[in-house]
Amino acid sequence: MIYIAILIIMGVLLLATAIFAVTHRDLLFAVIATGIISLILSLFFYLLQAPDVALTEAAIGIALTTIIFVITIRNTTRDEDEIIDKKNEKL
Amino acid sequence: MKKVLVILLLAALGYFLAQTFLEIPLGENRIGDINAQKPTAAGYYLSNTKEKSKVANVVTAIVVNYRGLDTLGEVTVLFLATTGVASILYRRKEEEEEVERLNLPSSNIIRTGARVLFPAITLLGIYVFIHGHLTPGGGFQGGTIVATGFLLMLISYKGFNTNHNIMTWVESIAGLSFVLIGLWGLITDHTFLGNIPQIGELNKLLSGGLIPIIYIAVGFKVAVELTGILDILLKIKPKK
Numbered sequence: 001m002i003y004i005a006i007l008i009i010m011g012v013l014l015l016a017t018a019i020f021a022v023t024h025r026d027l028l029f030a031v032i033a034t035g036i037i038s039l040i041l042s043l044f045f046y047l048l049q050a051p052d053v054a055l056t057e058a059a060i061g062i063a064l065t066t067i068i069f070v071i072t073i074r075n076t077t078r079d080e081d082e083i084i085d086k087k088n089e090k091l
Numbered sequence: 092m093k094k095v096l097v098i099l100l101l102a103a104l105g106y107f108l109a110q111t112f113l114e115i116p117l118g119e120n121r122i123g124d125i126n127a128q129k130p131t132a133a134g135y136y137l138s139n140t141k142e143k144s145k146v147a148n149v150v151t152a153i154v155v156n157y158r159g160l161d162t163l164g165e166v167t168v169l170f171l172a173t174t175g176v177a178s179i180l181y182r183r184k185e186e187e188e189e190v191e192r193l194n195l196p197s198s199n200i201i202r203t204g205a206r207v208l209f210p211a212i213t214l215l216g217i218y219v220f221i222h223g224h225l226t227p228g229g230g231f232q233g234g235t236i237v238a239t240g241f242l243l244m245l246i247s248y249k250g251f252n253t254n255h256n257i258m259t260w261v262e263s264i265a266g267l268s269f270v271l272i273g274l275w276g277l278i279t280d281h282t283f284l285g286n287i288p289q290i291g292e293l294n295k296l297l298s299g300g301l302i303p304i305i306y307i308a309v310g311f312k313v314a315v316e317l318t319g320i321l322d323i324l325l326k327i328k329p330k331k
Contacts, residue, residue: 051227052150055219059235064317067242071324 007047014040025080027073035066145290146224146299154229155302159273159284165231166269166309170262173316180323197247205247212240220310224299230306234313241318245325253322258315265312269305276301 014037021033038061045054077083123131125138136153146152154162219226220233244251276285284301291298 052229052232055228055232056235059232059239063239063242064235064321067246067321068324071327075327 003047007044010040010044010047014044026078027080028070028078031066031069031073034069035062038062038065141293144286144299144302145293146302147294148224148227148229150227151224151229151302151306152299155284155305156286156300159305162305162309163269163273163283166266166312169313169316170266173320176320177323180327201247205243209240209244212243213237216240216310216314220306221303222296223306223310224302225294225296230309231313233306233310235317237310237314238317238321241314242321245318245321253318255319258319261311262315262319265308265315268308269312272301272304272308 017033017037017040021030021037024030024033038057041061042054042057045051045057121131122133122137125134127134130138136149136157140146140149140152140156144152144156146156216233216236216239218233219228219236220230223229223233241253245253273284277283279285284305286300290300296303
């Protein structure tokens with residue numbers, strides 16, 4: 001019973017973080033949110049008895065992908081509105 | 092008009108996906124009886140791996156023994172991805188002098204923490220890929236953990252440089268040894284990656300035939316490739 005309750009709470013948290021990541025205008029916050037999604041997902045995989053998938057998700061999802069996106073933000077721009085404005089200027 | 096088309100397409104896609112998923116009974120045992128006369132593929136793997144290939148971790152046995160050729164394909168995908176990133180973003184020697192890696196200064200805490208954690212993370216990664224046939228994990232997982240350790244050093248120390256010559260050699264030797272061992276198995280055992288050494292005893296480090304050797308090669312290859320990608324990405328000059 002507690003097991004199912006933990007799974008449901010984690011699922012709700014996962015959805016909330018995902019919605020935050022999609023809707024937030026500051027891209028750095030969105031990228032950190034995707035990292036947190038990976039953290040919850042790897043816990044999910046561990047609880048659902050797939051420890052090797054949890055290991056992969058932890059290493060790739062939390063560390064490598066987040067860092068690659070942070071490097072991309074550093075080389076481009078952090079504000080999503082700025083990108084949309086530039087697109088509109090070109091059109 | 093375009094939006095309506097997109098919504099229609101998504102609706103069709105969702106309909107067919109839902110239809111497929113509704114056919115799968117949720118939470119039911121789909122492996123079947125593993126001692127049955129004609130077991131399913133999953134049941135066959137679960138009941139036969141322990142006796143036939145003497146591997147404690149069934150996932151590893153499936154990835155390297157039963158589906159060895161697919162694993163070669165996976166390794167090739169990662170190799171091609173690294174080659175693509177490197178060929179787009181690689182800088183020649185003359186340009187490299189003016190490039191500064193991540194010009195944010197990292198604090199004392201991060202640097203000390205990285206120095207303490209780096210050996211531990213690397214050791215964990217090496218443990219995961221050497222013990223791939225005994226505990227959860229394997230070459231890919233161990234390799235990514237080692238790459239995470241290198242990432243920590245790369246972002247916290249400006250002077251931490253990776254030697255590209257050594258990395259190229261390690262990657263080539265690891266990839267070649269995978270293919271050559273596989274072909275050797277093809278010649279002697281008539282299957283790609285056929286088990287050549289004595290299979291050994293269950294639950295011992297030296298067991299599982301070729302699995303430890305293949306996974307050590309895959310682990311080195313994955314670690315070196317991911318470290319290479321990160322190193323190249325961190326050397327991009329930010330736009331001012």
